[in-house]
Amino acid sequence: MAVITLPKINLPVANAAVPPANKPFIEIENVSLYYGAAKALKNISLNLGEKIVTAFIGPSGCGKSTLLRCLNRMNDLIDNVRIDGAIKIGGHNIYAKDVDVIELRKRVGMVFQKSNPFPKSIYENVAYGLRLHGVKDKAALDEAVVQSLQQSALWDEVKDRLHSSALGLSGGQQQRLCIARAIAIRPEVILMDEPASALDPIATTRIEELILNLKKDFTIVIVTHNMQQAARISDQTAFFYIGELVEHGPTAKIFTNPGQKRTEDYVTGRFG
Amino acid sequence: MNSVTSSQYLPESTEPPLTRHFRAEKFDFWSFFFFGLTGLATLFILGILATILLNIIINGWGGLSWHFVSTIPKKDFFDVHTTGVLPMIVGTTIRVIVMTLFVIPVGVITAIYLTEYAANTSLVTRIIRAAVNNLAGVPSIVFGLFGLGFFINFVGKNMDALFHNPTAVWGQPALIWASLTLAVMTMPVVIVATEESLKAIPPGLREASLALGATKLETILKIVLPQALPGIMTGGILAVSRAAGEVAPILFTGAAYYMASLPAHLTDPFMDLGYHVFVLSTQSPNIEQTRPILYATVLVLLMLTFALNLVAIIIRARVRKKLRALG
Numbered sequence: 001m002a003v004i005t006l007p008k009i010n011l012p013v014a015n016a017a018v019p020p021a022n023k024p025f026i027e028i029e030n031v032s033l034y035y036g037a038a039k040a041l042k043n044i045s046l047n048l049g050e051k052i053v054t055a056f057i058g059p060s061g062c063g064k065s066t067l068l069r070c071l072n073r074m075n076d077l078i079d080n081v082r083i084d085g086a087i088k089i090g091g092h093n094i095y096a097k098d099v100d101v102i103e104l105r106k107r108v109g110m111v112f113q114k115s116n117p118f119p120k121s122i123y124e125n126v127a128y129g130l131r132l133h134g135v136k137d138k139a140a141l142d143e144a145v146v147q148s149l150q151q152s153a154l155w156d157e158v159k160d161r162l163h164s165s166a167l168g169l170s171g172g173q174q175q176r177l178c179i180a181r182a183i184a185i186r187p188e189v190i191l192m193d194e195p196a197s198a199l200d201p202i203a204t205t206r207i208e209e210l211i212l213n214l215k216k217d218f219t220i221v222i223v224t225h226n227m228q229q230a231a232r233i234s235d236q237t238a239f240f241y242i243g244e245l246v247e248h249g250p251t252a253k254i255f256t257n258p259g260q261k262r263t264e265d266y267v268t269g270r271f272g
Numbered sequence: 273m274n275s276v277t278s279s280q281y282l283p284e285s286t287e288p289p290l291t292r293h294f295r296a297e298k299f300d301f302w303s304f305f306f307f308g309l310t311g312l313a314t315l316f317i318l319g320i321l322a323t324i325l326l327n328i329i330i331n332g333w334g335g336l337s338w339h340f341v342s343t344i345p346k347k348d349f350f351d352v353h354t355t356g357v358l359p360m361i362v363g364t365t366i367r368v369i370v371m372t373l374f375v376i377p378v379g380v381i382t383a384i385y386l387t388e389y390a391a392n393t394s395l396v397t398r399i400i401r402a403a404v405n406n407l408a409g410v411p412s413i414v415f416g417l418f419g420l421g422f423f424i425n426f427v428g429k430n431m432d433a434l435f436h437n438p439t440a441v442w443g444q445p446a447l448i449w450a451s452l453t454l455a456v457m458t459m460p461v462v463i464v465a466t467e468e469s470l471k472a473i474p475p476g477l478r479e480a481s482l483a484l485g486a487t488k489l490e491t492i493l494k495i496v497l498p499q500a501l502p503g504i505m506t507g508g509i510l511a512v513s514r515a516a517g518e519v520a521p522i523l524f525t526g527a528a529y530y531m532a533s534l535p536a537h538l539t540d541p542f543m544d545l546g547y548h549v550f551v552l553s554t555q556s557p558n559i560e561q562t563r564p565i566l567y568a569t570v571l572v573l574l575m576l577t578f579a580l581n582l583v584a585i586i587i588r589a590r591v592r593k594k595l596r597a598l599g
Contacts, residue, residue, distance in 0.1 A: 072483060079391070106485040116476035118495060119595060128494075129484040165596070178480070185484065 025050035025219050026071065026189065031085035033066055033075065040066050042243040043085075048236070053211060053220045055234035055251065057227065059266065062240040064223045068191050071221065072108040073101050089189065106133060109182035113194040115174035117166035117181070122149075122158050125166045125177055129185040144184055151217075152180035153210050172203025179210065183218065190214065192222040196229065208233050227267055231255050239263045328571050335568025347530065350552070350562045357572055362534050363447070363542030364573070367526070368516050368580055370451035370538065371458065376508050378455070379462030386463070387470040388492055408460035412520040419453030419525035420445075441539055448538040450526030457521050458511035465510060469503020470496060498595065505588040512584055516577040519546040545573040 024047035033041040041063045048054045056064035069075045070087060073094065086093045094104050106129075117125050126145045127135075135141055145162070149155040154176040158169070166177055175195060182190055192211070196204040211220060211233050224230050230237055231251060238248040239262075247254060247263045258264045265271050335352075343356020382404075390397040428443035435441070473496055481491040519527070528541040529551060535542045549569050556562035 074479065074483060077479075077482065102485045102487060105483055110483040112476060112479065112483075114476055116474065116480045118477060118480065119499060128481070129486075132484060132486050132490060181480075181484065 023050055024048065025090060026221070027086075027088040027091075028067070028070075029086045029088065031067070031070060031083065031087060033063075033070065033084075034082045035078075036080045040243055041070075044245045046238060046245055046248055048219070048221060050219050051215055051217070052235040053215050053222060053233055054236045054238065055230035056221065056223045056238050056240060057225075057230050057266070058240035058246075059271070060225075061242070063243045064238075064240045065193055067240070068193055068221060068223050071189065071191055072105050072110055074110065076101065106185055107187050108189040108191060109185065109187035110191045111175070111178050111182055111193070111195045113197055115171060115178050115198070117169070117174050117177050119165065119167055121163045122166045122169070122177060123162040126180050126184045129181060133185060148180040148184040149177075151183055151214070152176045153206060153213075154180055170203070172199050172206060175199060175203070175207060176210065179207075179214075183214070187218065189219045189221065192220065194223050194225060197225060204229070227255075227269070239266060241266070325574075328567060328574065331564070332567035332569075332571030335564040336571060340568060341572060344533065347532075349530070349548075350556050350558065350565070352561065352565055355565055357545065357548065357569055359531060359534055359543040360545040360548045360569070361572065361576060363527075364516065364545045364576060365580070366535070367447055367451045367454065367522065367542065367544070368512055370447065371454040371515055372508055372512060374452060374455040375458050375462050375511055376504070379459050379507065379511075380466050380504055382459075383463045383466035383470060384492060384497075387467050388488070388496070404460045404463050407456075408464075410457075412457060412518055413523075415453055415457040415521040416524050418456070419449055419521060423449040423452055424525060444539075445524065445526045445528070445541045446539045447526055447535055447542050450522040450542070450544075451538075453521045453525045454515045454518065457518070458515050461510045461514060462504070462507040465507025466500065466504045469500040469506070472503065473499050502588050502592050502595070505584060505591065509581055509584040509588070512580050513577065516580055517546050517573065519544070519550055522547065545569060545576060549573065 026048040028044055028046040028048075031041055031044045032039060044063075044067060056068060058064050066075065070083060071089070071094075075081045075083065083095065086095055088094070089104075089108065093099070094108075118128060120128070123145055126148050127141050130141055130144055135144070146155065149158060154173060157173060158177075161168075166174065169177060175198075179190075179195075195211075196207045199207065208229060211222065214220060215235075222230075222234065234251045236249065237251045237254040239246045239254060239258075239260075241262055247258060247260045249259070253259075254263060255267050258267060340356055341361060342358055343354075344358050345355045349355040382400075386397065386400060390400070424443055424445060428440075428446075428449065431442040432440055477495050477499070478491055481495045482488070486494070522544055526541050527544045527547040529543075531541065531543055549566065552562055552566045552569060556566075
């Protein structure tokens with residue numbers, strides 16, 4: 001692997017003296033995104049706090065997933081995508097020329113809508129990212145795998161079958177495994193793209209409990225179609241509509257006393 | 273509001289609606305005819321296959337013996353009592369194996385380029401795809417001539433010149449050149465099969481790997497290729513089936529009419545089962561006497577092809593089992 005090493009992004013250490021919600025960790029500055037000629041994101045500016053859960057809500061096609069994928073530059077993989085503006089994580093512009101995307105994705109993990117465990121053993125799924133980034137020591141791998149599985153509330157269910165296939169797990173377990181896989185490499189941010197939309201209510205509840213636990217250690221951005229879910233788990237909510245950021249604020253305010261008519265109509269179910 | 277009903281378009285039926293729709297159909301001649309036609313076509317193909325196989329097995333079985341498959345024949349291999357097909361079995365087996373060793377890596381790498389790297393709509397990609405498809409349509413004798421012209425007369429002769437060989441070592445028909453010619457011929461099969469299996473891998477797996485900070489190369493090597501292995505092996509199996517019985521591509525590139533000993537190097541010519549069948553059926557001084565040998569040789573060729581396929585299929589099954597169990 002040819003590594004273009006960059007000046008390490010020096011991420012600020014969490015400081016208890018500063019209220020987390022007030023300290024922007026991810027700064028999205030006037031971001032526009034084009035698929036060819038179509039403008040999918042329109043001049044979005046948004047600050048996301050550290051170690052809180054921010055929910056992106058809005059009707060299908062509003063750009064919330066697209067914006068999420070800007071945060072770990074997954075949109076780079078699509079042809080004909082152009083992005084204007086800047087996104088700073090920990091004060092460092094991730095779209096700057098000298099940024100190593102590999103290093104960025106190590107620090108900004110992602111969980112997808114459809115659970116996508118590798119067709120490998122449960123252990124190897126969690127160890128995959130660590131091995132990629134050069135961890136070879138068996139004891140260190142073991143420890144990280146166990147810790148990640150415990151943190152993602154999967155350990156008790158899989159501790160006796162770590163070396164059997166991940167594909168034998170249920171849908172909810174697979175999604176928690178994907179979360180374990182993402183947190184194993186200790187990212188600072190976890191992006192979640194509708195992580196529970198394909199799961200039954202019980203599995204969804206477990207994922208939501210997990211997310212509430214994870215925000216102690218990680219900054220979480222979650223895209224969801226489920227209003228109740230956004231209300232239950234997020235501290236801040238951003239509402240998008242056709243590529244525009246309509247409103248961003250504390251979740252309680254967005255759901256009970258939104259500043260915009262469109263937000264109110266959407267969260268009360270009048271459209272969308 | 274006028275609702276549109278079928279009565280506006282169809283003549284009014286005098287029958288009660290339910291019986292009109294649910295009554296059993298009359299005997300429909302065309303349905304029956306087409307059913308019969310497809311069945312007959314299938315039977316026809318099966319019949320031809322059965323005729324060929326039965327004819328060969330019945331007439332060839334008597335000629336099979338340990339002596340037959342383990343003997344290197346003397347000059348006159350038209351004599352039932354002294355002939356054997358050991359050199360042909362060895363020659364055909366080696367050329368198929370050597371071909372596989374060449375065609376799989378090159379075909380797989382080409383397919384990886386086409387599916388993972390090349391822009392799907394670019395002119396270059398379209399030209400490569402068209403070339404691969406056209407390669408599959410070239411008659412096999414043309415591959416034979418290509419092998420003679422390119423591998424032996426160009427590559428081989430130049431290698432001899434480079435190494436200052438006093439006599440031709442590389443620049444003559446040989447196992448290696450026959451195998452390479454067959455590899456070129458079967459390349460499209462491997463490329464297409466590999467491409468299909470690469471495309472069948474869910475994009476989500478690639479995304480998951482990339483999102484963990486893997487490079488594209490790491491993703492291909494650690495996630496994509498292991499999953500595609502059974503499909504790649506299917507391509508290999510098809511290539512082996514196609515190549516084992518081919519004669520035309522090896523006519524000018526390596527097959528020998530007669531050799532007193534087994535080939536010792538990849539630069540030696542070799543005797544080949546398929547070519548030997550051609551020799552037996554066209555060069556025999558006594559057709560009646562040669563017929564049992566001919567049948568037995570064809571049977572050995574069929575069995576060898578079957579055995580080579582079987583080995584590949586067993587390996588593939590084990591790979592699949594391993595992937596399913598753990599990966």
